[in-house]
Amino acid sequence: MPRVGGNTLIAGSAYNAVDPKRQKPLGIEDSIDLHYKHTFEGGDKLGKPALIKTFVENSYPGIEWLESLGMGFKDEIFTVLGALYPRSHKPEKPLGTGFIGTYEDYISKNKGITVLTDTKVEDLILENGRVVGVKATGRKENVIAKAKNGVVIATGGFGANVELRQQYNSKLTKAIPTTNHPGATGEVMLMAAEKAAANLVGLQYIQLLPMGDPVSGSLSGNIEGSVEDRIFVNKSGKRFVAEDERRDVMTNALFEQKDAYMWTIVDAHTYPTEQGKNNFNETIEDLVKKGRAFKGETVEELAAKIKVDPAVLKDTIDKFNVAVENKTDEFGRKLFANKLDKAPFYAGPRVPTVHHTMGGIEINEKTQVLDKAGNPIPGLFAAGEVTGGLHGSNRLGGNALAEITVFGKIAGEEAAKNK
Ligand SMILES: Cc1cc2nc3c(=O)[nH]c(=O)nc-3n(C[C@H](O)[C@H](O)[C@H](O)COP(=O)(O)OP(=O)(O)OC[C@H]3O[C@@H](n4cnc5c(N)ncnc54)[C@H](O)[C@@H]3O)c2cc1C
Structure with a gap:
């Protein structure tokens, strides 16, 4: 990239x-x-x-x-x-x-660290069974990078590689968008298996989110704040899932709705002012101006804007507000905070999108890459989304950035002392 x-x-x-x-x-x-x-x-x-x-x-x-x-x-x-x-x-x-x-x-600030952009790793270099470097292709020249102590693979997941993800889940065709950057392609993971005999685990576990932008599949334009303060409704204006559930549970429920399309509904608790920003640094004012979110001073006005029966949406929100009081609802939701009762109200459209690949290169706690027999492969370490085995079949939201920090740091330390 x-x-x-x-x-x-x-x-x-x-x-x-x-x-x-x-x-x-x-x-x-x-x-x-x-x-x-x-x-x-x-x-x-x-x-x-x-x-x-x-x-x-x-x-x-x-x-x-x-x-x-x-x-x-x-x-x-x-x-x-x-x-x-x-x-x-x-x-x-x-x-x-x-x-x-x-x-x-x-x-x-620290001399001696070279970063090469626009340079694609094409092969691993092995000497006597030990991984000692990589071959890469740059825009102008080929690169051979030799490691003093160890090679760390940190090339991320493969959510943007439609062909590869379909090998493990045939339903994930190119019709389903992704939140990922285009460089999430997975070839270095495959290389580790083919060239260095790394064991790959859990490749079939591919996470979708119910939170894609209907045009791009990206997470931009997502108006939710914290899970506690928002609901999802389908095109009929009805809730259909506990919105504090696992990502796979919520996405599967969304696939069951008409056109696999939903609205996230929030109120002024999430956006006390129009300058309030979502997690993607966009103001709610700007999203409304661009037609990527809708605003109503009342629930009925909002419903009319998103072409949902106002009486149905009103009834949905009234019932949700009772659930907030009782801290229990018909879908088994457990996380509640504020009622949806503070104008203005906002709605943002969302669809399923491919988000994360839980599977990948098997590692141990020291981030050493393991072969099929569970033995560390000399010289080879891996960390981050390219690895498998931490999240099982479903990654919790917010666990990936902690993962890459924890295991990235360990990988660096282990590789440096691996003389
Ligand atoms: C839109 C979005 C929102 C997210 N939000 C959250 C969140 O809020 N909290 C959370 O915990 N997780 C979140 N995640 C997941 C999390 O961001 C990723 O799992 C994590 O960033 C992966 O980090 P990584 O270092 O393993 O890989 P990346 O950050 O993807 O880095 C991998 C790098 O390797 C490069 N690369 C790949 N192949 C090659 C090759 N052949 N040669 C050279 N370079 C190569 C790539 O170009 C890239 O630069 C989100 C993911 C997305 C897409």
């Missing part, structure tokens, strides 16, 4: 961690064990316990490490879509610019 950043740069940037500083003042009780339980059970108990343990224990130290490198996080804690619990952190800077900007600053 012509610039660094990958999916990280365009991420909404929710980062899950059990936080000894920020959660308590907000009255949120949490524990490492609970984060473990949510991650393990949220992936149908298919994740590797040792990886999950390393992950949950190091997520908060990952925040402290990023802070030590100059990255800022807000004090606010929220629940990002599919996170199942309020432990999502927001960086101070928009999207993934906080993460990538911090690393770029570090690189610019």
Whole structure:
């Protein structure tokens, strides 16, 4: 790609961690064990316990490490879509610019780190069974990069490679868009298996979100704030799922609705002013102006704008507000905060979109790449979405940025000392 950043740069940037500083003042009780339980059970108990343990224990130290490198996080804690619990952190800077900007600053201040953009890794170099480097093609010249101690694969997932994702889930045709950047193609993962005999696990677990922009499939234009404060309605204006559910559960329910199309509904609790921004740095005012979101001073006015029967939408919201009072509803939702009762009201259209590939290269807690027999492959490490085994069948929202931080740091340290 012509610039660094990958999916990280365009991420909404929710980062899950059990936080000894920020959660308590907000009255949120949490524990490492609970984060473990949510991650393990949220992936149908298919994740590797040792990886999950390393992950949950190091997520908060990952925040402290990023802070030590100059990255800022807000004090606010929220629940990002599919996170199942309020432990999502927001960086101070928009999207993934906080993460990538911090690393770029570090690189610019420390001599001896060369970054090659527009350069595609085409092959791994092995010597006597040890991975010692990569061959790559640049725009003008070919590159051979030799590693002193270890090679770390951190090339991300394959959500943007339609052919590859269809090999593992034939339903994911090109008619289904993706949130991913175009460089999420997966060939280095395949290379690791073919060339270095890396074991690949869980490739069939491909995550969709019910949150794609109807035109591009991207997450931009998404008007939701925290899970607690919004509902989803179908084209008839009716709710159809617990909106605090797992991502796969919500997306499957959306596929059952007419045209697999839904509206996210929020109110002034999410946007107290028109200058309020979503996780993608867009103001609600701008989204409404561009026709990507709709606004009504009353529920009925909003319903008319999105061509839903006003009486039905009113009834849906009235029932939801009763559910907020009772903290229980007909769909089994558990996360509630404010009623939807504060004008103005907003609606944003959303469709299913391919988002994350849970499977990939098998690693151990030290990020060493494993072969089919479970033995580390000399010289080879991997971290991030290119790996498999942490999330099981379903990744919790907000767990990926914590994952890449925790395991990226371990991979760097392990590779550096792997003489
Ligand atoms: C729109 C969007 C929003 C998201 N929001 C969140 C969120 O709020 N919270 C959360 O936890 N997760 C989120 N995720 C998921 C998360 O962002 C990703 O899982 C994570 O960023 C992956 O990081 P990575 O370092 O493994 O890969 P990436 O950040 O994708 O980086 C991989 C890099 O490798 C490069 N590469 C690939 N193949 C080659 C090759 N052959 N040669 C050279 N370079 C190559 C790519 O171009 C890219 O630069 C989101 C994802 C998307 C797409």
